Amino acid sequence: MVKAIFFDVDGTLLRFNEETIPDSILESLHCLKSNGIKVFVASGRSYAQIKRVTDFPFDGFVASNGALGIDAHGKVLYKSSIPYIDLFNLVQYLESRPSAFCISYMTEEGVFANDINELLEHHYSLIHIPLPEKRPLLELLRSKVFQLTAYITPEQEKTIIDNIMVNCVATRWHDDFADINNQRYNKATGVAFWLRYYGIGKRDTMAFGDGGNDIEMLKYVKYGVAMGNARQEVKDIAYHVTAEVEEAGVVQALKYFNLLQEEDGLITL
Structure with a gap:
């Protein structure tokens, strides 16, 4: 049963030619949360840069490629700097x-x-x-x-x-x-932090991404989903490859895994 999903931003939730996350994606995220699934961002962006594109109430943030863990209220819970x-x-x-x-x-x-x-x-x-x-x-x-x-x-x-x-x-x-x-921190270590924080097992996790900075995260979770526009090395290690961001690949994958139905109701794996 999927209890936590981690989303990259650029090229995953957000199209490169747009400045905000589409409403169709946000509606899907709201559906996930309404059914008790924790929803997180895991991005190479800083926290401030993430907040520029959405005010969606994520359950936590993995910012700067895992260097920062920030809670839903903007409080930094861990940080790691370059030596x-x-x-x-x-x-x-x-x-x-x-x-x-x-x-x-x-x-x-x-x-x-x-x-x-x-x-x-x-x-x-x-x-x-x-x-x-x-x-x-x-x-x-x-x-x-x-x-x-x-x-x-x-x-x-x-x-x-x-x-x-x-x-x-x-x-x-x-x-x-x-x-x-x-080198001690990446998106996967950020995911691991939030799983410990909420007491969620790896077998109950999913993540979406498209870039080289997503590889460790997609390998770490149970269901690693690569976007159709992902780099080939990302697709090669993914559990599942969905459609491109331009084709609402996130929504298509959620439906594929039976986490999102046509009528926007949710069921669990």
Whole structure:
């Protein structure tokens, strides 16, 4: 019996050409909650960026790819930052190569960047959020950083993770950039936190996603659902592949698993 479902946002609940989650999806989420199923967000977005697209009463949030666990009232219940030594090494690397690449990063104060380039602008326009505030590179060392996004090639990513930020892991949901987090935390560890918090077993869980940052989560839950628009490596590990986000893949999968009926009533697995 499914008791908890975790949803990625961009490319899963939210279409890339829209700024808010469609009403049809929200209605389905309300139906799930009305039948006692816990509903969560698990996103690479910050909490503030999640709240920009919906005020739906989720039961909890896994934000910044698992770096933050936030309850329904906005209270931070756990947080994990990138080790200072990794940030220090990155600053040294970029100071010696001023034009190497652009980064944006999430702190408790907000989202910032060392520079604004075309790749960063495209990323932020893709998910309809304001550009980060530009700050000097050394500011990266003055706050706890929960997630860093580097606008780099896969080859550059390997160099950074293997030699510079060795206590971190990189994941991609777009070819132009990689999200970098503390290697001890990801969306799956965020899911595990909420299952302990509510006393729910793994056998009673489901998750939806489309990007490389969703793989660990989809592997962790009982029913991992990949969107039709997901990267191939995500589809390869999924329990089930549904339709694309443009075709309301979430709703189709909920019906496939008999969690949502045509008349919007719910039954359990």
